Amino acid sequence: MSKRLLIIGFVWPEPTSSAAGSRMMQLIEVFQSNDYSITFASTCAKKDNAFDLSSLGIKQVSIELNNSSFDEFIKELNPEIVVFDRFMVEEQFGWRVAEQCPDALRVLDTEDLHCLRKGREQALKHQSVFDKFYLFNDVSKREIASIYRCDLSLIISEEEIEILKNQFKVSNHLLYYLPFLTEPLSAEAKKRLPKIKEREHFISIGNFLHAPNYDAVLFLKDKIWPIIREKLPEVELHVYGAYATEKVSQLNDKKEGFIIKGFAEDVSSVMKNAKVCLAPLRFGAGLKGKLIDAMTNGTPCVMTSIAAEGMFGGFEPNGFIADEAHEFANKAIELYTDKIFWNGKQKNGFLVMNARFDKQLFVSDFIYKINAIQNNLKAHRLDNFTGQMLHHHTMQSTKFMSKWIEEKNKNN
Known part of the structure; x- marks a missing residue:
């Protein structure tokens, strides 16, 4: 019974x-x-x-x-x-x-x-x-x-x-x-993911009703993205999240490549086609679902220590950890443009997923x-x-x- x-x-x-x-x-x-x-x-x-x-x-x-x-x-x-x-x-x-x-x-x-x-x-x-x-x-x-x-x-x-x-x-x-x-990541699932040359742009994602996510978008817009955009003028940042309010939509700036995309019908689809995920959370708690989605889809990340907290244990992260805006932006540029770094960080993410969250x-x-x-x-x-x-x-x-x-x- x-x-x-x-x-x-x-x-x-x-x-x-x-x-x-x-x-x-x-x-x-x-x-x-x-x-x-x-x-x-x-x-x-x-x-x-x-x-x-x-x-x-x-x-x-x-x-x-x-x-x-x-x-x-x-x-x-x-x-x-x-x-x-x-x-x-x-x-x-x-x-x-x-x-x-x-x-x-x-x-x-x-x-x-x-x-x-x-x-x-x-x-x-x-x-x-x-x-x-x-x-x-x-x-x-x-x-x-x-x-x-x-x-x-x-x-x-x-x-x-x-x-x-x-x-x-x-x-x-x-x-x-x-x-x-x-679910454990199989070798076949990893092979099916787009390679670095098949991906483009940065991605940031998070429910906008959650205060840490909205603060992170503001931090990106005001402090981090201008530095990245100056070095990578053709690259865009796609910002996804449910419940985008009018004040969120007003942050959209196509000229500067800061694109508010809103709700993602299929998170895996948008994540696996992005080259790098950005998670500049300045406060928060728990584990970050956005990092789980990124590692599952083979997308390396640049994240703050708050975002990384509790995620990796004794394993290497699937990207770089930085809290100050300039360092965060420079690490994002480095990860976006360096294929060796990118491939290595992707493998770290696969290892973390199967060793810590299976x-x-x-x-x-x-x-x-x-x-x-x-x-x-x-x-x-x-x-x-x-x-x-x-x-x-x-x-x-x-x-x-x-x-x-x-x-x-x-x-x-």
Whole structure:
């Protein structure tokens, strides 16, 4: 008999729009291949780019915030596992899950550490060095509390595992490293990719609703691209991303070769025809889906240290890492024009993909971990006193606020 899994999504997954959407689809595939019957629920309205989960046999349910109808829904479903897509979802629904289905395993998929991204953004705005003052922000207090309230949190980056353990002192038994889960790259697939002489132009890609991506485009436009364009006057930069607003479109400058392309229907197609990918992220967290797409399609990159974080482990990157605008631009020119460098960096990317992100390296151990915790759930929770404390009624501000809103809505 299939085991029941409920995923509560912050949004409906959009794998063609964001790395977060791709990540969610990878998790869904893992659970489906291990005989889980999946229900996906969200309070968010579906957008045009949302994946049709019903095509995979997944039940899709719209749920409401601050409404006890969710209690009835989850009690009837009675799932063995509930996955919260980001900490904000756990804040809203975690207490309801704990009350209605106390024996369900509660799993938080962090996507990335929002508090880390927020702290870095604030440090950049203040032109300050990122330190504990910025890391220990208000989002941190909420996010770390959410991690403690759950039985297991999925962390996409080894760097973030270390931050949680060393800076926030979170116990290792509450954390599980689960990066992007990709298909292995075969020798035949590599051979089919366009060679350097068949490619042209630079590419940058990223969902424009994500603040680090918009900042990166501004950094490219103002500081980096003018230097590249001066040395390579015939070359263009093609900027792709879902949800390009009017202010993004206004950055389009055909005369200078800075072309806003907007949404990419097929990321692989545009990536494999580009010669070099640029990822000048100045703040952010997690793993960068754009680098996964670049390595999969054999496109070397120039990236900042923020973009490279957690990607390569002990392996050489698929390009150059530079944070200062002039160095970044010069490395981009070098990679674009030097065939030997280019071929070597491409091979690095192939090696990284198969050594660090092949799903076969992770899936069996992940399912074993899930089953082990389920089979010893009471003992597992006894080792998490902080989590028990945060479930105590005196700490349940989100719960009582939700109940107050629900009663208020009844009287309107």
